[in-house]
Amino acid sequence: MLKKIGCIILVIMLNSCKKENKLEVEVYETSAKGNKLTRVLDFNTAKDAVEITVIPEKEYQTITGFGGSFTESSAYLLNKLSKKNRDKILQAYFGSDGANYSLTRTHISSCDFSLNNYTYAPVANDVELEHFSIEEDTEDLVPMIKDAMVISNEGFKIIASPWTAPPWMKDNNAYVGGKLLPKYYESYALFFSKYLEAYQKEGIDIWAVTVVNEPHGNGNNWESMLFSPQEMTNFVQQHLGPKLETEGFKNVHILGYDQNREGLKEWVDEMYKNQATSKYYAGTAIHWYESTVNYFPEALQYAHNKAPDKYLIQTEACVDAEVPKWQDDAWYWSKEATDWGWDWAPEHQKSWHPKYVPVYRYARDIIGCLNNWVDGWVDWNMVLDTQGGPNWVKNWCVAPVIVKPETDEVYFTPIYYTLAHFSKYIRPNAKRIEIKNPDKSLMVTAAKNPDNTIAVVVFNQEKQAKNFTLKLKQEKVELTIDAQAIQTIIIH
Known part of the structure; x- marks a missing residue:
């Protein structure tokens, strides 16, 4: 019985770790404040941030x-x-x-x-x-x-x-x-x-x-x-x-x-x-x-x-x-x-x-x-x-x-x-892929490149910065896009 309980606890711990895996990304931003395709490294976090989901299995047109x-x-x-x-x-x-x-x-x-x-x-x-x-x-x-x-x-x-x-x-x-x-x-x-x-x-x-x-x-x-x-x-x-x-x-x-x-x-x-x-x-x-x-x-x-x-x-x-x-x-x-x-x-x-x-x-x-x-x-x-x-x-x-x-x-x-x-x-022969974006104030698109990198482009035309979570399968990352800005997020 103890062995069985131990296995259950281990499975729960593994699932918990899996859910908490951080998505590794590179973020580049152009903004009204002065960023010009600038690499961004620091982001705010917010509990109520909208979650944008990337679904690479669902493909659309070839670029x-x-x-x-x-x-x-x-x-x-x-x-x-x-x-x-x-x-x-x-x-x-x-x-x-x-x-x-x-x-x-x-x-x-x-x-x-x-x-x-x-x-x-x-x-x-x-x-x-x-x-x-x-x-x-x-x-x-x-x-x-x-x-x-x-x-x-x-x-x-x-x-x-x-x-x-x-x-x-x-x-x-x-x-x-x-x-x-x-x-x-x-x-x-x-x-x-x-x-x-x-x-x-x-x-x-x-x-x-x-x-x-x-x-x-x-x-x-x-x-x-x-x-x-x-x-x-x-x-x-x-x-x-x-x-x-x-x-x-x-x-x-x-x-x-x-x-x-x-x-x-x-x-x-x-x-x-x-x-x-x-x-x-x-x-x-x-x-x-x-x-x-x-x-x-x-x-x-x-x-x-x-x-x-x-x-x-x-x-x-x-x-x-x-x-x-x-x-x-x-x-x-x-x-x-x-x-x-x-x-x-x-x-x-x-x-x-x-x-x-x-x-x-x-x-x-x-x-x-x-x-x-x-x-x-x-x-x-x-x-x-x-x-x-x-x-x-x-x-x-x-x-x-x-x-x-x-x-x-x-x-x-x-x-x-x-x-x-x-x-x-977004390179030639990339495939546009599905995005779930519940935030109507953000425009988002995504494509999977021939080298399997994924490019997600987010556009914020509001006068305030916005926090969001980007999710791919069981991995997530918390990000911030500046006010009046466009970002390209590269997922490797």
């Missing part, structure tokens, strides 16, 4: 990556800086000690963040594109991409998007607005394969293309070309898909749509109507400009459910319609930013465009996207100047890194560190 965009404007600015600062920025974005970007985007021919309008096929009626040339890109854009490739240890994927076809292929013969003439559908498909071949010759492989940036147009303000869902799907099904296949680029992914989330249902219904329409689409590309506060979870869920085996990638986001604040971290944590919709949104959508906190918008959108099946998230320009350009149409925007070429100065804004909380610690 494609995170990053930003190569634009002519960014590349031009890098070439205006000293070699030391140019390298510093590229290392900060692509080095393993930096943000370690894994998914990027670039433009095909010019966009608003180019120095001027240009196309790789300027000769009118050159239907075979015999005069096709990417020479315009070789001074700034191509060198930036190639230097980033050298720095990146793991490499990164590139999505390429045209803002318009060559003007002579369009019904208005202009860079801005208009539609692609059906008689040039085959030439426009050839335009893509010529681009892929030219970049390949430069040693740059393009991972995916979109048919056109923002097919609803941009109010006819800069390079654009209109497509309906039916027109784009017909073009992909009958022309672009077969052309890439026959020209040896069948492994280059085609992403449809490439605009704001509110229009997703109409587009995915057409793109994924049946097997024939779906065949050449690898996934859907989306932007965030529909709202500064709403990330449209219902639309994201709908798009995923319509094609659960396809990519769903956020391809463009930025603080738009703003001249950047220079070396003023507080502004990026303040509810002072406005976007295009502050002035121009229709009355029924005004509530989608209030003043907002730039860091909050980024953190909220990325976490909201991840928790609703988005597998990749790409920011817009990597580098802009203190005006928010250069931009040929004066469409000023903010980038995570702002530079002053005339004095060779560089400013890493809080947006840079916010993006790095995801790009640095």
